[in-house]
Amino acid sequence: MARTASLSGFPEWLPEERLVELHVLDTLRRVFELHGFSSIETRAVETVGQLLRKGEIDKEVYGLSRLQEDDGNASADTGNAASTGKSDPHALALHFDLTVPFARYVVENAGYLAFPFRRYQIQKVWRGERPQEGRAREFTQADIDIVGDGDLPFRYDVEIALVIAEALSALPIPAFLLRINNRKLAEGFYNGIGLTDTAGVLRSIDKLEKIGPAKVAELLKSELGATDEQAQSALKLASIRTEDTSFVEQVRALGVSNELSEEGLTELEQVIAAAVQRAPGKVVADLSIARGLDYYTGTVVETVLVGHEQLGSICSGGRYDALASKGNRKFPGVGLSIGVTRLVSRILSQDLAKATRSVPTAVLVALTNDDSWGAAQDVAAALRGRGIATEVAAKAEKFGKQIKFADRRGIPFVWFTDDDGKHQVKDIRTGEQVDADPATWAPATEDLHVRVLKA
Amino acid sequence: MARTASLSGFPEWLPEERLVELHVLDTLRRVFELHGFSSIETRAVETVGQLLRKGEIDKEVYGLSRLQEDDGNASADTGNAASTGKSDPHALALHFDLTVPFARYVVENAGYLAFPFRRYQIQKVWRGERPQEGRAREFTQADIDIVGDGDLPFRYDVEIALVIAEALSALPIPAFLLRINNRKLAEGFYNGIGLTDTAGVLRSIDKLEKIGPAKVAELLKSELGATDEQAQSALKLASIRTEDTSFVEQVRALGVSNELSEEGLTELEQVIAAAVQRAPGKVVADLSIARGLDYYTGTVVETVLVGHEQLGSICSGGRYDALASKGNRKFPGVGLSIGVTRLVSRILSQDLAKATRSVPTAVLVALTNDDSWGAAQDVAAALRGRGIATEVAAKAEKFGKQIKFADRRGIPFVWFTDDDGKHQVKDIRTGEQVDADPATWAPATEDLHVRVLKA
Numbered sequence: 001m002a003r004t005a006s007l008s009g010f011p012e013w014l015p016e017e018r019l020v021e022l023h024v025l026d027t028l029r030r031v032f033e034l035h036g037f038s039s040i041e042t043r044a045v046e047t048v049g050q051l052l053r054k055g056e057i058d059k060e061v062y063g064l065s066r067l068q069e070d071d072g073n074a075s076a077d078t079g080n081a082a083s084t085g086k087s088d089p090h091a092l093a094l095h096f097d098l099t100v101p102f103a104r105y106v107v108e109n110a111g112y113l114a115f116p117f118r119r120y121q122i123q124k125v126w127r128g129e130r131p132q133e134g135r136a137r138e139f140t141q142a143d144i145d146i147v148g149d150g151d152l153p154f155r156y157d158v159e160i161a162l163v164i165a166e167a168l169s170a171l172p173i174p175a176f177l178l179r180i181n182n183r184k185l186a187e188g189f190y191n192g193i194g195l196t197d198t199a200g201v202l203r204s205i206d207k208l209e210k211i212g213p214a215k216v217a218e219l220l221k222s223e224l225g226a227t228d229e230q231a232q233s234a235l236k237l238a239s240i241r242t243e244d245t246s247f248v249e250q251v252r253a254l255g256v257s258n259e260l261s262e263e264g265l266t267e268l269e270q271v272i273a274a275a276v277q278r279a280p281g282k283v284v285a286d287l288s289i290a291r292g293l294d295y296y297t298g299t300v301v302e303t304v305l306v307g308h309e310q311l312g313s314i315c316s317g318g319r320y321d322a323l324a325s326k327g328n329r330k331f332p333g334v335g336l337s338i339g340v341t342r343l344v345s346r347i348l349s350q351d352l353a354k355a356t357r358s359v360p361t362a363v364l365v366a367l368t369n370d371d372s373w374g375a376a377q378d379v380a381a382a383l384r385g386r387g388i389a390t391e392v393a394a395k396a397e398k399f400g401k402q403i404k405f406a407d408r409r410g411i412p413f414v415w416f417t418d419d420d421g422k423h424q425v426k427d428i429r430t431g432e433q434v435d436a437d438p439a440t441w442a443p444a445t446e447d448l449h450v451r452v453l454k455a
Numbered sequence: 456m457a458r459t460a461s462l463s464g465f466p467e468w469l470p471e472e473r474l475v476e477l478h479v480l481d482t483l484r485r486v487f488e489l490h491g492f493s494s495i496e497t498r499a500v501e502t503v504g505q506l507l508r509k510g511e512i513d514k515e516v517y518g519l520s521r522l523q524e525d526d527g528n529a530s531a532d533t534g535n536a537a538s539t540g541k542s543d544p545h546a547l548a549l550h551f552d553l554t555v556p557f558a559r560y561v562v563e564n565a566g567y568l569a570f571p572f573r574r575y576q577i578q579k580v581w582r583g584e585r586p587q588e589g590r591a592r593e594f595t596q597a598d599i600d601i602v603g604d605g606d607l608p609f610r611y612d613v614e615i616a617l618v619i620a621e622a623l624s625a626l627p628i629p630a631f632l633l634r635i636n637n638r639k640l641a642e643g644f645y646n647g648i649g650l651t652d653t654a655g656v657l658r659s660i661d662k663l664e665k666i667g668p669a670k671v672a673e674l675l676k677s678e679l680g681a682t683d684e685q686a687q688s689a690l691k692l693a694s695i696r697t698e699d700t701s702f703v704e705q706v707r708a709l710g711v712s713n714e715l716s717e718e719g720l721t722e723l724e725q726v727i728a729a730a731v732q733r734a735p736g737k738v739v740a741d742l743s744i745a746r747g748l749d750y751y752t753g754t755v756v757e758t759v760l761v762g763h764e765q766l767g768s769i770c771s772g773g774r775y776d777a778l779a780s781k782g783n784r785k786f787p788g789v790g791l792s793i794g795v796t797r798l799v800s801r802i803l804s805q806d807l808a809k810a811t812r813s814v815p816t817a818v819l820v821a822l823t824n825d826d827s828w829g830a831a832q833d834v835a836a837a838l839r840g841r842g843i844a845t846e847v848a849a850k851a852e853k854f855g856k857q858i859k860f861a862d863r864r865g866i867p868f869v870w871f872t873d874d875d876g877k878h879q880v881k882d883i884r885t886g887e888q889v890d891a892d893p894a895t896w897a898p899a900t901e902d903l904h905v906r907v908l909k910a
Contacts, residue, residue, distance in 0.1 A: 005498075006563050007498065007500065007502070007547075010498035010500055012495075012497055012498055012560065013495070013496070014495075014564060014567050014568075015493035015494070015495055015568070015574065018493070018494050018495050018496065019493075019494070022494055033815040033844055034815075034839045034842070034843075034845070035839070035844070035845070035846065036814060036815055036816035036844055036845065036846035036866075037815070038470035038473070038474075038813075038814050038815065039470070039473050039474070039477055040467075040468070040469075040470055040473050041467070041468070041473065042467055043462065043465040043466075043467055043593050044499070044579060044581075045462065045465055045581075045593060047462070048522065060521075060523075061521070061522045061523070062519045062520070062521060062522070063519070063520050063521070063522045064518070064519060064520075064549070065517070065518050065520060066515075066516070066517060066518070066583040067503065067516045067517070067518045067548060068515075068516070068583075092462075093522060094519070104461075105467065108461050109469060112469050113469075113470070114813075114863045114864045114865070116849065118846075119470065124499060126499075126500075128521040128523075138498050138500060153849040153850055155828065155849045155850075156849060159847070159849075162832075274829075277829070278832065358493075358569075359491060359493050360488040360489075360492070360493065361491035373610065374729075377617075377733065384489045384490070387489070388489075389489050389490070389491055390489070390490070390491065391490065391491035391573075392614070394571070394608040394610045394611060394614075395608055408569045410569070411491075
């Protein structure tokens with residue numbers, strides 16, 4: 001793109017770029033709804049207490065305060081994060097993802113939802129991070145989750161991976177790869193070799209791609225007190241990566257086994273087996289995947305665009321058994337989140353896809369003279385009535401000027417009506433002009449709507 | 456609705472309510488695109504300086520601050536409204552409407568846009584007001600605007616009123632009435648009777664519905680120094696309301712005329728004349744309409760739902776000739792904004808419309824036994840391939856239980872495959888069960904997608 005955002009980290013698209021984004025959003029919505037996911041939106045605002053419940057990413061949260069708030073008048077109701085300080089759990093802040101708000105929504109509305117509840121949610125989120133390519137301060141996520149009441153069959157872990165593979169396959173993006181692991185497998189294995197600070201080990205393993213195995217081994221030893229042998233075992237597990245279920249044998253060959261690791265192994269095997277059959281080439285078992293956030297309890301997923309690995313994960317998530325609860329009632333879930341802005345930024349910056357035209361309009365109705373505006377509106381109404389997007393010129397300029405106007409706007413057809421009421425329509429790309437009836441004429445199917453095509 | 460928002464002023468919908476909102480949004484988008492409006496979104500965040508340029512509604516703005524911001528490290532880049540204070544024009548805040556951000560977008564991207572530029576924009580906005588029915592702190596607006604480079608033919612004022620009338624007519628809402636006035640007419644008239652503080656008079660007239668004519672006359676006299684005769688003249692003008700162009704004669708009969716008022720009269724006449732013909736019964740000339748914001752320069756519009764007048768305006772806007780400029784270059788515009796959340800809240804609270812079912816899913820594929828999940832996925836894929844939203848059961852429970860599950864979720868059809876591979880589909884509303892082929896079976900058209908029907 002030629003332009004840079006006027007506010008760093010807050011990208012905005014030109015109309016023809018927005019058409020690409022809309023295509024991505026419409027495609028995701030279509031696939032999600034075909035799989036029975038309901039749309040919901042949650043408010044952009046949560047209480048600080050709700051957002052920081054997990055503790056981890058408070059650095060990135062934008063607090064809210066009413067600019068005209070009277071000093072000393074801050075209250076939970078007005079939610080002034082500025083005057084009440086970050087320690088006030090009732091202060092308001094912008095959500096930084098869609099999972100935490102969704103968990104709150106499920107708990108609040110449990111009495112009105114039919115479980116297992118499947119929803120998709122496509123909204124903006126905000127993080128006050130330092131912006132860089134692929135990382136904005138305001139960006140759109142598209143999430144799907146399935147949440148159960150009390151329990152949630154493991155099968156949904158398999159299903160949700162397949163749905164996401166189908167959704168991503170429908171987008172105008174390069175090949176992608178879902179890299180899947182299982183926390184139970186990892187935790188069981190670490191425990192089996194005597195490393196009990198699972199969260200700590202996962203945090204170190206998470207740095208594998210950034211700093212390499214030697215430095216991760218150092219970390220495991222210096223920060224977690226691992227022996228050299230323990231560190232090497234953990235790294236061996238993390239180095240396993242297979243396109244089929246052969247990872248099972250490779251893990252077993254490491255000679256560490258317990259109930260938890262076996263459970264994780266079986267789960268991951270089910271996901272990969274289904275993916276080999278139903279989404280071949282799109283999924284790998286990758287035992288280096290850790291996911292920093294500590295609410296995941298089973299399946300964990302990250303996704304790379306092949307050839308764009310440095311962009312980071314374009315779709316992440318997993319199984320969480322304890323994110324939402326209401327007294328003794330637990331709502332386990334599994335979900336994945338697509339980084340729409342990250343994907344769209346990449347599509348646009350590398351011209352991976354393009355809209356067939358820059359406006360929705362298919363036809364401009366030209367004005368013969370200034371009094372013909374009403375008649376032109378009748379023509380336009382007839383075309384719109386049959387789903388053909390149509391504009392009417394505002395001024396009866398020379399036809400050449402009106403055609404130039406259509407050309408400049410990217411409108412492919414111009415409609416003319418002469419003084420005798422005879423209609424003609426011109427394809428201004430080819431110059432071809434034919435007689436036409438507003439009640440029956442239609443453009444070729446490929447010209448009816450804007451389409452977005454992969455380069 | 457049985458529920459109240461868990462955070463006052465921040466409404467959230469249940470999945471079946473969201474279907475109504477989605478229907479409203481989809482309908483608006485369809486109509487806007489049929490008329491050639493391009494979609495854009497602007498970032499949710501503006502600088503305080505940009506937002507308060509017009510000065511008027513600063514009370515309602517939510518400022519942003521990073522919760523973990525180091526003290527003394529606040530800068531324009533990090534946009535900390537809290538630590539730099541509301542007087543810092545570089546601090547960040549949430550937008551309170553879509554017009555001001557759009558004006559900024561046009562100026563910033565003028566080199567990339569084809570003028571007159573027509574856009575629609577459907578986004579959330581935030582205002583820290585005290586919540587009440589019809590007034591939320593977070594709500595969705597749907598705006599259309601047409602903006603010119605240097606000049607913008609008046610005809611677009613006529614067109615935009617007609618587009619909005621068509622869009623509102625397509626929604627599942629009661630009858631509505633666009634009440635249209637013209638600032639030039641009002642300003643010219645007030646000047647003609649010797650009242651030169653136009654903004655002041657408009658502010659008083661704006662209170663007509665709330666406090667009545669007697670108190671408005673008092674205001675005009677006490678605050679603007681109007682004589683009794685001037686106040687009565689102003690009120691006479693404001694009392695004119697006609698469904699056709701007869702307001703022109705009524706205004707002329709008041710005996711006040713000058714160039715500006717005549718210009719306004721002619722403009723308003725054109726809007727009303729076109730509306731009488733193309734949107735009969737949906738538009739009135741109402742000379743009491745003032746619109747508080749001072750950037751309007753010609754046509755002004757408010758819209759009431761008939762029978763729901765106390766809800767306030769559901770669609771407002773008008774002509775602004777000087778909102779956006781870049782050096783000497785001016786970008787005059789005309790636009791209208793629909794209060795989507797206000798409309799949807801009313802539709803839901805009064806059951807004005809309802810979704811035909813609560814989930815997108817048309818078919819649940821039941822499991823005969825636990826091993827049939829793969830075969831069930833094949834059936835589901837075949838149905839989805841033909842646009843039929845389908846879920847697969849997660850557990851091979853008794854058929855009765857699986858049917859109950861579909862019923863609870865609001866899914867109309869359940870698909871069974873017996874051990875011999877024979878397929879049947881049951882309409883669980885009627886109990887009718889028929890043989891079916893995954894490659895050809897389809898539900899009745901009215902069951903294919905969720906529809907939203909007016910009560």
